Amino acid sequence: MSREKLRQIFIEEANEIIEKMDVDILNYEESPSNKALLNEIFRGVHTLKGSANAFNFSHLGEFVHHFEDVLDYFRNSDVIPSSTDVDLFLESVNVIKETLCLEVEEQSELPLEYAPCLAKIQKILLHLNDTQEPENNSNNDLSIEFGNDTFFQAPTICPTEALLNKLQANEVLYKIILKLDEDIYLRGFDHFLFFKNLSHEGRILTSCWSIPEHLDEELFDVERNAIKEVSLYVASEKDVDSIADVFAFLDEEEFSIEELKAKPREVLSAVEVPKSEQPEEKEEPKKSTIVSKNFLKIDALKLDELFDSIGELVIAQNYLGENTKIKAIQDAEVTKTIENLSKITRLIQNRVMSLRMIPIRDTFDKMKRVVRDSSKKVNKPIHLMLDGEETEIDKTMVEALSDPLVHIIRNAIDHGIEASPEERLKAGKSEEGIVTLKAYHRGGNIIIEVRDDGRGINKAKVYQKALEKGIITKDEELSEAQIYGLIMQPGFSTADVISDISGRGVGLDVVKTAIEAVRGKIDINSEEGRGTTFCIVLPLTLAIIDGMIVRSNEKIFIIPTLCITESFRPQQENVHSAGGKEEFVQLRSDLLPIVRLSRVLELDDNAPSPWESTLVCIENVRGKFALLVDELVGRQQVVIKTLGGFLAKTEGVSGGAVMGNGEIALILNVEELY
Amino acid sequence: MYIDGDVLELDIEMDLEEVKTLQEFIKDRLDYIEEIVLLRSKDGTPSTSALFSLLFWVKRKKPAIKIDFIESMELNLESYGMMNWIAHE
Numbered sequence: 001m002s003r004e005k006l007r008q009i010f011i012e013e014a015n016e017i018i019e020k021m022d023v024d025i026l027n028y029e030e031s032p033s034n035k036a037l038l039n040e041i042f043r044g045v046h047t048l049k050g051s052a053n054a055f056n057f058s059h060l061g062e063f064v065h066h067f068e069d070v071l072d073y074f075r076n077s078d079v080i081p082s083s084t085d086v087d088l089f090l091e092s093v094n095v096i097k098e099t100l101c102l103e104v105e106e107q108s109e110l111p112l113e114y115a116p117c118l119a120k121i122q123k124i125l126l127h128l129n130d131t132q133e134p135e136n137n138s139n140n141d142l143s144i145e146f147g148n149d150t151f152f153q154a155p156t157i158c159p160t161e162a163l164l165n166k167l168q169a170n171e172v173l174y175k176i177i178l179k180l181d182e183d184i185y186l187r188g189f190d191h192f193l194f195f196k197n198l199s200h201e202g203r204i205l206t207s208c209w210s211i212p213e214h215l216d217e218e219l220f221d222v223e224r225n226a227i228k229e230v231s232l233y234v235a236s237e238k239d240v241d242s243i244a245d246v247f248a249f250l251d252e253e254e255f256s257i258e259e260l261k262a263k264p265r266e267v268l269s270a271v272e273v274p275k276s277e278q279p280e281e282k283e284e285p286k287k288s289t290i291v292s293k294n295f296l297k298i299d300a301l302k303l304d305e306l307f308d309s310i311g312e313l314v315i316a317q318n319y320l321g322e323n324t325k326i327k328a329i330q331d332a333e334v335t336k337t338i339e340n341l342s343k344i345t346r347l348i349q350n351r352v353m354s355l356r357m358i359p360i361r362d363t364f365d366k367m368k369r370v371v372r373d374s375s376k377k378v379n380k381p382i383h384l385m386l387d388g389e390e391t392e393i394d395k396t397m398v399e400a401l402s403d404p405l406v407h408i409i410r411n412a413i414d415h416g417i418e419a420s421p422e423e424r425l426k427a428g429k430s431e432e433g434i435v436t437l438k439a440y441h442r443g444g445n446i447i448i449e450v451r452d453d454g455r456g457i458n459k460a461k462v463y464q465k466a467l468e469k470g471i472i473t474k475d476e477e478l479s480e481a482q483i484y485g486l487i488m489q490p491g492f493s494t495a496d497v498i499s500d501i502s503g504r505g506v507g508l509d510v511v512k513t514a515i516e517a518v519r520g521k522i523d524i525n526s527e528e529g530r531g532t533t534f535c536i537v538l539p540l541t542l543a544i545i546d547g548m549i550v551r552s553n554e555k556i557f558i559i560p561t562l563c564i565t566e567s568f569r570p571q572q573e574n575v576h577s578a579g580g581k582e583e584f585v586q587l588r589s590d591l592l593p594i595v596r597l598s599r600v601l602e603l604d605d606n607a608p609s610p611w612e613s614t615l616v617c618i619e620n621v622r623g624k625f626a627l628l629v630d631e632l633v634g635r636q637q638v639v640i641k642t643l644g645g646f647l648a649k650t651e652g653v654s655g656g657a658v659m660g661n662g663e664i665a666l667i668l669n670v671e672e673l674y
Numbered sequence: 675m676y677i678d679g680d681v682l683e684l685d686i687e688m689d690l691e692e693v694k695t696l697q698e699f700i701k702d703r704l705d706y707i708e709e710i711v712l713l714r715s716k717d718g719t720p721s722t723s724a725l726f727s728l729l730f731w732v733k734r735k736k737p738a739i740k741i742d743f744i745e746s747m748e749l750n751l752e753s754y755g756m757m758n759w760i761a762h763e
Contacts, residue, residue, distance in 0.1 A: 065760075066747075119745045122759075123737065126730075185690055191723040195754050206755040212727040219701075220731040222693050222724045230723075233755070 010051045011104055014060075017044040018097050023365040025089045026372060032080045041089075042071045048096070056162050057103040059110055060096065066121045067092045073124075087376075088124070090369065091117050126211065160260050163205050163233050171202070173260040174243055176232040180254055184225045189249070191230055197246045202236025233260075300395065303355055310352045311544075311639035315658040317345040322661045353544070356396070360439045360448070361389035363398050363405065367437060370406050374413040381421065381432045382413055391439035393446050397538055400518045401448070404511040408450045408534045409435060411508060416454035416532050427529060429453060445562060448536040457526035459483050466492065482623060484524035488512040516671070519545065519560060537562065545640060547657070547667065549633040550616065553603040556665040557629070558638055558657055563670045565617045565624065567632055572611040585615060585626050592617065592626045595674045600652050618670050625674040640667065675699070680708035687714070689721045697728055704732070709740040712749070719754055 021044045028037045045068045052061040071089075074081055081089070091113065098111035164173055176198070178191060198204055212226035220226070236243060240257055247255045320326060320338055329335075364386050375382040393401070417433035418424045424431055436451040459480070466472045466486045478486075486492060490509040515522050520538040539545055539562060547558035548567075574586040575594070583594040594615065598604045608630070615626040638657035643650065654669035675696060676683040688696065700707065710729060720726070733744050743749040747759040 062758075115746045118747060122744075122747055126734065185722070185724060190690070190721070192720050192754075196719070199753060204753070204755045206758065208758045208760050209723075209726070211759055212730045215727075215731045215734040220697070220728065222697050222728050223690070225723070226727040226730075227723055 007055055010055050011100070014048055014051065014100055017048050018093060018100065019362075019366070020044060021096075022090070022093050022369050023362075025086065025093065026365075026368040029081075029083075029086045035075060038071065038075045042068065042075055045071055054161075057100070058162060059114070060099045060103055063092070063095060063099055063114065063118060066118060066125065067096070070121055070124050085124075088117070088120050090372075092121065122211075126215075163235075164260065166205060167235050170237045171235045172237070173205075174202075174232075174234045174236060174240070175258045175260050176234060176243070176247075177256045177258075178230045178232070178254065179228065180225055180230075180250070182224045182226075185223050191227065194246060195232070198232065198234055198243070201238050201243055201246060202234045205233045205235055207232045307352055307356065310349050311641075313345055314349055314639055315662075317342055318659070319662050354392075356394050357392035358395050358398060359389060360391050360393050360398065360401075363402055364389050364437050364439070366402065367405060367409055370409050371413065371435060374410050378414055380413060380417050380419070382417065383432045383434050385434060385436040386438075387436065388439035391441065391446060393439070393538070397446075397518055400514060401536070401538070404514045404536070405437075405448070405450065407508065407511045409437075412450060412452035412454065412532065412534075416452035416456075418455055427455075446538045448538065449533055450536075451531060451533040453531040456528040456530055457484055457487065457524070457532055458528060459526075462486055479623075481523065484526055487524070488522065519562065521562065544637050545667070546635065547638045548616070548635050549659075549665065550597075550614070550629040551631050551633055552597045552601075552629045553606070555603065556633065556659065556663065557597065558636075558665050558667045559616060559618070559627070559670065560667070561635065563618050563620065565619055567614055567616045569614055570611050570626075572609070575610045583610065585610060587617065587626070590624065592624050593674065594626045594628055596628045597668075597673070598628075600673055618673070620670045620674065622674065627670075627673060638665070638667070677703075677707070680706060682707050682710045683713050684710060684725070685714075685718075686712045686720050686725070687718050688725060690724055693722060693724045693728055696725075700728075700732060704736055704739075707736075707739060712743065714752075717753065719751060 021041055024037055024041045024044070028034060028041060031037065045064050049061060049064040049068055052058075052064060067089075073079075074085075095111055095113050095117045099114060102109065102111065160173070160175075167173055178194065180189065180191065181187075184190065195204060195207075208231045210227055210229045213228055214220075214226055234243070240259060243257055247257075321342060326334070326338070368384060371382055371384040412435050413433070417435070418427065418429075421431035424433065434453045436449070438447075438449040438451070440447050462483055463472075463478070463486075466483075466489070467474060469492060471486060471489050471492060472478065488508040488511065492509070512522055515536055515538070518538060520536060523535040523537065524532065525535065526532040539560075545558075546561045548561050548564055550557050550559060568587070570585045570587075576584045576586070576591075578584065584591050585594055594610055596607065598606065608628075610626075610628055613628050614631055615628055616632070618625055618627050638659075640655045641657060643653070643656050652669055652672045653666045655667040656664050657667060659665050675685065675688070675692070682700070684696070710732065729741055729744065733739060733741055743757075744759070749757045751757050
């Protein structure tokens with residue numbers, strides 16, 4: 001395996017570790033006595049540290065090294081991290097994320113928060129060094145505990161491999177460790193005296209200094225050396241004896257010299273060894289309480305290819321079933337075989353689809369951090385409740401869902417929940433605002449609800465604001481759902497004060513666009529004084545949709561059933577015309593505009609009467625309308641195919657599907673029909 | 675050594691005797707010093723590690739004081755390479 005490939009694996013795994021760390025820290029905050037969870041966090045940081053150094057991500061390596069020290073202290077003591085400590089942990093995870101991104105892009109600069117956050121960590125460590133006895137520093141035992149001592153052969157800040165790369169021809173890299181006694185200055189020596197003499201023998205590349213000890217004494221004695229250990233890395237053409245001459249007047253215990261050589265094989269093997277072949281980790285109780293499953297990592301691209309092939313298989317199978325010549329064969333065995341093939345195809349299709357399905361738990365867990373951060377930012381105590389985390393959802397959908405959920409949750413906390421606990425108490429609610437995230441299946445779709453128990457949406461205010469902003473006109477009559485829908489219009493915001501996290505009029509329109517991009521939709525329900533629910537309706541998968549097949553002008557079209565509320569054939573007296581052009585149909589108390597599919601797609605000028613045709617009631621962002629088609633053919637799951645560059649921008653059409661008879665049917669984009 | 679308002683500027687090349695004097699100077703004025711800056715002439719290198727120990731002691735006495743290399747835990751010493759400070763190795 002090439003080093004580049006290994007690097008990619010490291011980056012991928014590092015991202016997974018960081019994401020998990022975020023969630024684990026929040027869970028740990030909820031149950032601080034759970035040492036197993038803290039060990040899990042520590043394990044992630046520890047792995048990250050080793051791998052970062054092995055791949056020359058030096059800034060990341062340095063940061064996680066110090067972060068690891070802090071975690072190590074807490075896991076080995078009875079001290080429970082305070083809320084400020086947890087803030088620092090989470091801040092550190094942010095820095096780790098950003099540092100990784102910068103180092104992946106091979107940029108030399110550091111994240112803005114890198115130095116301040118490191119300083120805070122150092123501050124804790126400085127305090128610990130003075131109060132903590134060495135028995136609590138268990139770093140030495142880590143290799144035994146985790147079985148990956150390979151990563152500990154080089155000091156974190158001075159990765160050997162990076163230094164070896166800096167060597168010029170004929171140069172050798174020496175690691176010199178100075179452990180000078182307290183009386184060194186009185187003996188006329190100094191660390192920098194040796195630095196000076198070494199600089200005549202070669203190039204000093206870098207040095208690592210232990211933070212001075214015994215600093216808590218009231219009057220620190222500057223004449224006594226407080227620096228326990230200094231490691232120097234020197235590139236020199238001289239031999240080891242010449243280097244040793246520099247320290248001729250020191251005691252043997254006060255210095256050591258080591259010639260360093262590249263150890264690439266060891267580093268690579270540490271990454272390459274499959275988990276099952278790694279040294280046994282015997283101390284099960286020290287590992288996480290989270291049970292690890294037997295997973296196999298597969299490139300998502302390969303799954304997509306498999307999925308496409310299954311799509312082709314479904315089409316081929318449908319073709320067999322619909323083929324008139326095959327149907328004409330009056331043979332029970334042939335019929336049985338085709339039926340059997342159909343069953344097996346459906347079984348394979350379902351199983352392959354399930355491969356792409358993952359529980360929504362990870363996405364929900366990420367929202368804990370969003371809630372915590374937002375709650376602190378606007379200073380409102382919030383409790384997040386999760387329900388239905390096991391609900392499975394297409395992986396592509398998960399990725400598309402994350403940002404919209406963040407927006408909605410921030411919006412709920414910022415605008416939905418009352419401004420202060422006092423206001424909530426006055427309204428007869430608990431001091432703590434409650435935000436609920438719930439996922440479940442309904443009618444072939446996945447529903448994700450974000451509910452807050454806040455003040456609800458003030459319809460009159462929304463309506464007024466929309467009027468002021470010219471989003472609606474004065475004589476426009478809107479249903480309750482349409483009024484709530486206005487808050488997702490671009491540039492709309494009823495927030496009186498613009499806060500850090502929302503209220504800029506951007507956000508909810510982005511949410512709507514993002515959800516619609518994955519063929520989903522959002523409904524809003526609200527009750528003033530009781531709270532608001534954002535209901536995201538998503539199809540099970542992006543690759544297959546449940547479609548209503550309709551015929552218009554002898555051509556077959558597919559309408560996603562998610563958008564259809566009902567279909568009907570109207571009575572003649574319920575059809576009205578305005579100015580001889582616009583047609584409307586009375587459906588119970590609603591007057592819906594009639595949109596002729598043949599006219600929108602410019603298929604034919606032939607205009608059959610609505611009462612002799614079928615009207616499909618469709619709901620899009622602008623409201624409901626009745627789509628006039630010749631007839632309904634049936635309902636079917638169809639594999640979506642893209643139309644290619646030439647037809648991609650055809651108005652009213654979002655894709656195509658191969659039908660059982662081999663014909664292509666166009667999938668309608670209901671947003672562009674009216 | 676030069677004090678400009680609440681900023682104390684130090685020459686990185688000061689020797690042990692100067693560091694001892696510096697300690698006496700700082701100890702009486704710690705309340706008034708908000709920042710310590712290390713100045714270095716071209717090719718200037720530190721003479722004694724005691725200077726750094728003293729600055730860590732100062733930081734310990736007054737955590738709010740700003741000392742750049744302690745904030746970042748590193749200092750580029752040019753001909754002596756990068757100096758990294760670590761809690762424990």
